[in-house]
Amino acid sequence: MNPAPSSSATDAAPVLQAAGLRKSFLSGEGSIEVLRGVDLSVMAGESVSVRGESGCGKSTLLNLLSGLDTPDAGTLTWAGHPPRGDRRAAFLGMVFQSFYLIPELNALDNVLMAARMLKPPGAAERARAADLLARVGLAPRATHLSTQLSGGERQRVAVARALMNSPQLLLADEPTGNLDERTGDAVIELLLELCRETRTALVLVTHNAVHAGKTSRHLSLHNGVFQ
């Protein structure tokens, strides 16, 4: 729908630009301000890690960046345009801590689901989905239902799905939180490698210092702002 123009003008514009993002939630009698003016700019090909203690608002921030939630104040642009729900499928991919695969579908169809959001998939999309599954090492399991896959395998399917539409931006919220160390490392390696290949901008929320260290930029969220 909105093919990214490959002109240098777009390359120059940040894939993601947020300025002064604020978000507060009602809790009990008062309201708590979780984000107090977050500024963030991510260029194509860049990878940013976000760390911070539990409850500091990392997931809240990703929800704002993905356009799923609206900020109380501040501005957000996707490749220079205001975020719109009907552009999300083409513009960004998301990976969550829990894997959220659709249990009625097999691994391949779960990956293809992202493509379906844009249009009914053709041979090219099928080939790409199979390719991505092969890249995450799950080619032999393409026809297995998601309930038949292990946690690590499911997360790899989710990574493949997030990259299916060749998004400009990938938002990952503790993608290794439910995985053992070795599997987690493998998933992060895969994520970084795939993003590097396609110059996909990556925002990675993680508690793991080693994983965070592998990104090109490191941020930490504290008291509602980046330190």
Add this chain to the structure above:
Amino acid sequence: MPWYLYLALKQLFPAGRKFPFFTAISVLGVALGVMVLVVSTSVMGGFGREIRRWTVDTTGDVQVRADGGINRPADFLAQLTKVPGVVAATPFAEGVVMLEHNLKPSYPAVRGIDVERVEAVTPLSKYIYFGKLDDLDDDSVILSSQLAAAIGARVGDKVEVYSPLLIEALKSDEAYLGRELRVCGIFEIGHQALDSSLVFVTLRTMQDLYGRRGSADGFDVKITPGLDPDEAAARINAALPPALHGHARSWMEINHDLIFILQLEQNMIFFLLTFIIIVAAFSVTSSLLISVVRKTREIGLLGALGGQPRQVAACFCFQGLVIGMAGTVTGLALGATVLTFRDNIVAAFTRLTQSEAAIERFYQFKQLPAHYSASYITAIIVCTITVCTLAGLLPAWRAARLKPVEALRSE
């Protein structure tokens, strides 16, 4: 196929599950409702058809009667056939007689017919299964099947017939002998009242029995196929000479009360049985609602993947539609099967309850009639699919209202 329709089908018929239980049960509920509706409206429609058949096949599309009788039937016939839309007409005379065989009396209605003309109006021969209509002459009679059985008369037997003239004769002390008629045929129309108490003689015999030589009570009329019988009756009425005091009525008008009651019953049954479908639709709603709650996080995920709320709604609404369509198709098939084997089913039922005779007496039929009415079938299909789609609306609305952020947070 858009993703939401694809996902709806996948949720109804998940891959890897051999038998989609939720779907099958929902579909079955709807199908049972549709089946009952199809069967009952078709049987009611069959009753309507039967009324038409036995009326039109014995007295024509339109019947003309004159209060004082028609004294010059031949002249009247010539006038009648000039009316546009009238294809053929045949005179008749009616009355009641006492008929006796082997000292077994019966009191049938008797209809005098013009053997030459009657077949042009009503297909009587079709119903005569012993003997022939052509054999009917002024000294013979055709009996109805149950009457013949009751008095033990067979083709070739002689029966004695006494008319009301006997009473007149007794009053004036004249000698009156019954008239001896030979049984030349036995008919069965499939309508209990007609099959137990109607006999046919020639018009001339009937005139003799009632002492009204040369006159007829009225005419049975056949009209151009496709012409509205009421319209034809109106045309005939307009053409009748006022002096005749005659009146033409269509078969519908003759059976007006019966047809009215039947139509009323058919509509009532349709209305009441529609509630079965509505109840089935409620179960569709509740199982879809459960599925919305169960799939809260997946619905959140669909939002994160770029799905719009109205598309998520369409996904669930479409499931209701599919269940409705599958239920309709299954129900129609079940209904058609039941109707095909309806006689076996009724037979088994009556054997169980030993109520065969009672049912036949009450409903006037040996066999259960059935007639598919296009309008009722259409109404059933439209009604079922609409109701089931509506059943999907509430779950769809719930699903669309889920905020992806909150849905994803839910555990």
